[in-house]
Amino acid sequence: MNTKTPSRLEKILAAGHLAVTSECGPPRGSNGDAITKKAEMIKDYVDAINITDNQTSVTRLCSLASVIHLKLMGLEPVLQMVTRDRNRIALQSDILGAASFGINNILCLSGDHQSFGDNPQGQNVFDIDSIQLIQTVRLMRDEGKFLGGDDIDQPPKMFVGAAANPFADPFEIRVPRLAKKIAAGVEFIQTQCIYNLEKFELWMKQVRDRGLHEKVYILAGVTPFKSAGMAKYMKNRVPGMDVPDEVVKRMSDVPKEKQPEEGINICVESIQRLKEVEGVRGFHVMAIEWEEKVPEIVERSGLYPRPKIE
Amino acid sequence: MIVAERKPIDEIIGFVKNCKKILLVGCNECVTVCYAGGKKEVGVLASALKMAFMKEGKELEVEEVTLERQCDHEYLEEIRNIIDQYEAVISLACGVGVQFLAEKYLTTPVFPGLNTSFMGVTEESGVWSERCQGCGQCILGQTAGICPISRCAKRLLNGPCGGSTDGKCEINKELDCAWQLIIDRLKELGRLEDYEKLIPIKDWSTERAGGPRKIVREDLKS
Ligand code: SF4
Numbered sequence: 001m002n003t004k005t006p007s008r009l010e011k012i013l014a015a016g017h018l019a020v021t022s023e024c025g026p027p028r029g030s031n032g033d034a035i036t037k038k039a040e041m042i043k044d045y046v047d048a049i050n051i052t053d054n055q056t057s058v059t060r061l062c063s064l065a066s067v068i069h070l071k072l073m074g075l076e077p078v079l080q081m082v083t084r085d086r087n088r089i090a091l092q093s094d095i096l097g098a099a100s101f102g103i104n105n106i107l108c109l110s111g112d113h114q115s116f117g118d119n120p121q122g123q124n125v126f127d128i129d130s131i132q133l134i135q136t137v138r139l140m141r142d143e144g145k146f147l148g149g150d151d152i153d154q155p156p157k158m159f160v161g162a163a164a165n166p167f168a169d170p171f172e173i174r175v176p177r178l179a180k181k182i183a184a185g186v187e188f189i190q191t192q193c194i195y196n197l198e199k200f201e202l203w204m205k206q207v208r209d210r211g212l213h214e215k216v217y218i219l220a221g222v223t224p225f226k227s228a229g230m231a232k233y234m235k236n237r238v239p240g241m242d243v244p245d246e247v248v249k250r251m252s253d254v255p256k257e258k259q260p261e262e263g264i265n266i267c268v269e270s271i272q273r274l275k276e277v278e279g280v281r282g283f284h285v286m287a288i289e290w291e292e293k294v295p296e297i298v299e300r301s302g303l304y305p306r307p308k309i310e
Numbered sequence: 311m312i313v314a315e316r317k318p319i320d321e322i323i324g325f326v327k328n329c330k331k332i333l334l335v336g337c338n339e340c341v342t343v344c345y346a347g348g349k350k351e352v353g354v355l356a357s358a359l360k361m362a363f364m365k366e367g368k369e370l371e372v373e374e375v376t377l378e379r380q381c382d383h384e385y386l387e388e389i390r391n392i393i394d395q396y397e398a399v400i401s402l403a404c405g406v407g408v409q410f411l412a413e414k415y416l417t418t419p420v421f422p423g424l425n426t427s428f429m430g431v432t433e434e435s436g437v438w439s440e441r442c443q444g445c446g447q448c449i450l451g452q453t454a455g456i457c458p459i460s461r462c463a464k465r466l467l468n469g470p471c472g473g474s475t476d477g478k479c480e481i482n483k484e485l486d487c488a489w490q491l492i493i494d495r496l497k498e499l500g501r502l503e504d505y506e507k508l509i510p511i512k513d514w515s516t517e518r519a520g521g522p523r524k525i526v527r528e529d530l531k532s
Contacts, residue, residue: 113464168473169475240472262322
């Protein structure tokens with residue numbers, strides 16, 4: 001098995017298992033228990049847990065401290081990092097800080113614009129972009145160098161991930177964009193939530209046509225709807241989200257009290273269909289503020305128990 | 311050009327509310343072209359100020375002058391002989407002109423009449439938009455002639471982000487996504503494959519980040 005880091009997620013993927021990851025959003029306060037409680041609910045059903053970094057630009061407990069909480073529980077965290085809030089000095093420094101706690105996975109993102117969050121008057125940084133953050137982590141890990149050229153004493157051993165959105169515009173560069181991330185050195189991808197399965201399958205076909213599925217592990221992103229209202233909101237209000245009308249209709253057609261169950265059904269069916277897509281190497285289950293449902297989704301999708309790898 | 315907008319009248323009145331005699335100084339360059347601080351706008355502001363004072367039962371004497379430029383010594387010198395007669399000056403130039411005027415005439419209070427907004431173009435009559443942030447290291451040769459630093463809300467050098475929708479930016483449906491424009495233009499040029507070239511991490515030291523900037527041309531210095 002050819003792995004480059006101590007990451008358990010990398011080992012599971014390299015061993016050919018379908019990986020399962022999930023994510024937790026940190027609290028809007030200093031209560032670390034909020035993280036550990038969420039993690040407790042899902043830990044036996046996933047291989048790694050992402051911690052989001054001030055998602056939608058709303059100020060929260062930081063992702064770095066949160067992944068340390070998870071690590072101290074003996075879990076496998078994925079540190080999400082956006083380039084919106086930190087310059088290259090802060091990013092490199094946080095990567096070293098995370099590595100010093102044995103954090104072995106990072107997801108490189110640019111981040112939502114601050115105008116979506118609680119501080120729309122704030123500055124943004126964007127000293128580098130997500131692709132350049134991938135390059136930065138690879139440089140630090142593989143060459144043992146800082147961006148400034150100096151040597152790193154004990155380089156960070158991080159398995160490097162990024163997001164991909166097969167549904168954003170313009171569609172024709174969606175595969176080239178993935179190729180660009182691969183050229184920058186990305187090793188695993190967690191996709192945007194998939195509701196439009198046909199479009200995703202078309203994207204995957206184009207990915208396979210270029211052989212990209214052999215160069216990167218692609219984890220398909222899924223998010224269960226809690227209600228028809230959430231489906232409509234995601235369709236109409238969330239940039240870069242593709243929710244077909246049939247899916248919204250399917251949610252609206254069932255009575256309100258049955259909608260959460262229908263949302264889970266759709267999610268499980270999607271996973272089952274996506275399992276058949278060549279090049280899909282796992283799933284990223286994002287149950288937004290609904291973490292307690294992750295075990296059910298994973299179990300019903302036939303992804304339980306999780307492989308034991310040390 | 312430098313595009314600016316006039317400040318709200320109440321803010322300007324606040325600067326000079328205790329004055330009896332002021333000088334308004336317009337500028338004949340960019341701010342004339344964008345209808346913010348040229349001769350005409352100086353006249354409009356002068357009447358508005360006088361009226362506002364009159365309503366309060368006060369009188370304000372306003373002198374108007376519009377210089378060829380406020381960013382050159384030569385033209386600013388033209389008011390040297392008169393400036394001492396005024397309690398305050400309101401400059402309707404961009405922030406560059408306001409400062410240069412203030413630097414030159416140390417004993418007269420100088421206030422800005424405009425909010426300087428950006429370096430941009432006239433898209434159509436009455437519509438201006440940003441094109442350049444003066445980063446000091448032009449990358450337009452790599453981005454099909456469209457600048458992601460000034461036109462992408464996240465100044466992504468390897469965009470677009472996942473929020474680009476129907477050609478528009480995630481922050482505003484009225485705003486073109488710069489990366490959509492870049493890709494469209496690469497297509498027109500038959501160079502879409504250039505999209506996959508990674509743009510390296512930028513040296514921002516030639517931008518604002520490196521501190522106030524200065525260019526010295528020895529061959530031109532007197
Ligand atoms: S949508 Fe386009 S212009 Fe807006 S932030 Fe994303 S890449 Fe930049």
